[in-house]
Amino acid sequence: MVEDAKYITVTDDTFEAEVLQSDQPVLVDFWAAWCGPCKIIEPLIVELAEDFEGRAKLAKLDVDHNPTVAMNFGVRSIPTLLFFKDGRVVDQLIGAASKKTLSEKLENLVAETV
């Protein structure tokens, strides 16, 4: 874990405010401690949070401790990455993905926002 990580950790309680009401596009990484493939995504989220600072938010949500949000969005597999904009899911990726793929999707969302 990077100490001054720029991504945010969201929970069932903060999801509404941090994600749904966000002015910026948000990429939420649904993960859990027991999930091997989730560990692949972790460093990408850290890097992307840096790259997109001030333009898009990167968030992590632990499905073990926050089952409500995961259930509401039909997350039944992890890692799942959901892209939010204006309170809605606009894109999704299931399983591991390359940084480039994530970066391009975020760039597109940021471009649409401006």
Added chain:
Amino acid sequence: MVDVDFTLAERRNVVIIGSGPAGLTAALYAARANLEPLILQGPEPGGQLITTTDVENFPGFPDGIMGPEMMIKFEEQAVRFGADLRYGIVTEVDLSESPFKLVIDEEKPILAKTIIVSTGASAKYLGIENEKRLLGHGVSSCATCDGAFFKDQEVAVVGGGDTAMEEALFLTRFASKVYVIHRRSELRASKIMQERAKKEDKIEFIWDSTVEDVLGEKEVESVQLKNTQTGETSTLPVQGLFLAIGHTPNTSVFKDFLDMDDLGYLVTQADSTYSNIDGVFVSGDAQDRVYRQAVTAAGTGCMAAMDAERWLAERGS
């Protein structure tokens, strides 16, 4: 190749593609030979074992070991001798001459004097439209990743091998009922796994059946089955469908350069890990359509590193 400039590319003696038992064993041997190997971990670092539970057939662990834990040990051992592990997926190659050209994540160029391919294999899917649509919403190829989402629900596992038995047994921890759908009337799984699965009350076998379709609006609600003997179709209500119908070698990125068989497995020269291209060595499940064990993958990974080391030595580098 895509517009990637190789003039200032990072140069390596050995680049190992993949980080399962084959890749990490190759990394260990190459690092101990002072070749300073770079390991590109690929889309599934640690390989297939990352998504398994107990590994009971790897020698040296009399009480078994968890797959992810074993792969962390593999990693630590390789890193201890200087292996350079990096996240990254090889998206393009040019193997026409050494140094070989590799493009990582569609942007980063690397030049490699030798390459060890240990890209392994990935779970196979049925290949039907609705399966793709519902992937992550009830369709899964990894019980250990997704099983916990199916607490007190009914699920189905497709397949008849050891992986199918392991997935089914794992799912009994969460699901109220686990159907195992198999297209034949007997299992391919090892005797010990068959016995365990057959003893488990929550597991029910559906023989001689194939999955024709997966149904559900936003999440899996049922699967459509077809009996291979009678041709009859039926609907089985389940919330989850786990696929364990085998694996496909991850070799498509090499298709313009490396010889492969009809199923995509890379072809090696007898008693070696030499591919058809001088300086490119292949190991692990990517070249093994017969055994596909962690221990055999590790064995061929070791062979590949030794072959690469000799290849470099003969050329004075």
